[in-house]
Amino acid sequence: MTDTLLHHRGEGPASAPPLLLGPSLGTSYALWDRVAPELAVSHRVIRWDLPGHGGSSPDLIRPGATVADLAGLVLALADALGLERFAYAGVSLGGAVGLHLAVHHPGRVSSLAVLCSSAHFDTGNGSKAWEERAARVRAEGVEWLAANADSRWFTPGFTVPGLVEDQRRADPEAYAACCEALAAYDLRAELPRIAAPTLLLAGREDPATPPAHLREIADAVPGAALVELPGASHLAPAERPEAVLTALRGHFDGERGGARRGMAVRREVLGDAHVDRAQERQTAFTARFQDFISRYAWGEIWTDPTLSRRERSMVTLTALVAHGHHEELAMHVRAARRNGLTPEEIGAVLLQVGVYCGVPAANSAFAVAQRVLAEEP
Structure with a gap:
């Protein structure tokens, strides 16, 4: 890895159709640990880390960043790997990146899956909540987020300690910049422009991006399909890997x-x-x-x-x-x-x-x- 590229991991045969996997805010590409190896049987899987998360340099993002900036980093990674066209699946912020790519770079995205995400991350008071989180993280760090990560990410009684540790290790400044990207993000008006075959996966028990958010995308994107996952909260690939794998295999089977x-x-x-x-x-x-x-x-x-x-x-x-x-x-x-x-x-x-x-x-x-x-x- 160099400081100019997102940290990433490649799995699967180089000759197979490429599939990029994007993470949620606060996690690393380890979010896909229980899904990626199986997808790599039939795809060249590339999973990547957000700036300041996992192994990606925090210098890749600046205050006031946008989802478009993150999408640009993903395209730079794809270019460096020689991937002109690829399938894409992403969770939460990673899903927002996928939606942006499908809208603004349609020639690059062959098929899209958006998990536990939204076309806007409005919690009821516009962008203020994300701006407040960014300010608090800059002032206090991310330990307070790690302390309540289980309740935000998983159903009661479930946890993945490694992902909580990812939150604890995230660079505060880079995390705050990602929050600002979410605050400025609203793709609702542009969703009908998406032409790639699109699958939406919603966790029925997801408090962050409940099924209504995914249904809004499915209703706007031509031909999109929506699957609700029972027993899943915000990080569905970690909590319900079998169900996510089945849905993604069915969707991306067209690539095969x-x-x-x-x-x-x-x-x-x-x-x-x-x-x-x-x-x-x-x-x-x-x-x-x-x-x-x-x-x-x-x-x-x-x-x-x-x-x-x-x-x-x-x-x-x-x-x-x-x-x-x-x-x-x-x-x-x-x-x-x-x-x-x-x-x-x-x-x-x-x-x-x-x-x-x-x-x-x-x-x-x-x-x-x-x-x-x-x-x-």
Whole structure:
């Protein structure tokens, strides 16, 4: 990290669709600890810290800052990481940043999820409450906020000590500047401009941004969906990670259309039994590779209409024989039969391979194919 960029953590394959995760005021990217690793199975997840929070320098923000300033820091981070377009999910202030990006930088945001947030953080007396909090933090520090963090963030009896410690360690001046950004923020009139697919998640027991705030956004953003999470207060990803993960996976699944198509084709070509066995053997270590195969090999190459599946089977058999991948060859002899090749056509392919790859390679391939074809009823 440098002092010119927000502190951040990257997870997931670099080739996967990028997804940025924004935190709530007073917390670090640890807010996403129970959600981000699962999202990283199918996305390149980048979670970031607010200025003066977690590992981000307090010098990245100044008094009188705006949500637009914070959005600019997020865009600078995305640019530094080479992310031209990305999905985005954010909590509270992090959600406000996402709304601003979707309104003012629509070309950058492919899909948006806003959690426990608002288009305005008016507590009933305009911006005065946030200005008063900023002044008190500058005068007294943030310990008093840490002392009542549980009641502001979680349902009774629940806590996450690490997040409360994040509040205690936040830089007072940077925290105060973030409060001033919330005081000046009101995006209500601009919400209809959001074109990105948008999901709103509300904690039913959230006193800071109750469901009515998320409903207001959902009513204004074309096509937006609203989900209320029972048993969740303001920091839903920490308190109800399973529910948040399910909702985000469903929403961002559009980013993984290739994976869905690929899995369907994979089953059609290789058979349900083979794919089910592969899924059962999948571990956290292999999950990203399995996703890579589904998205690229099956979701893009095998779905390309330029070649028929029969033709792709012929090419695949040739490549597998040439490289001596006999276990894969057996699997794709079965696949070739599903794709319509007759035993005679498979034999013709192997003869062709024998001419160009050598008799020993063809000899081994014929043995594998004969064993597989003998399995047929």
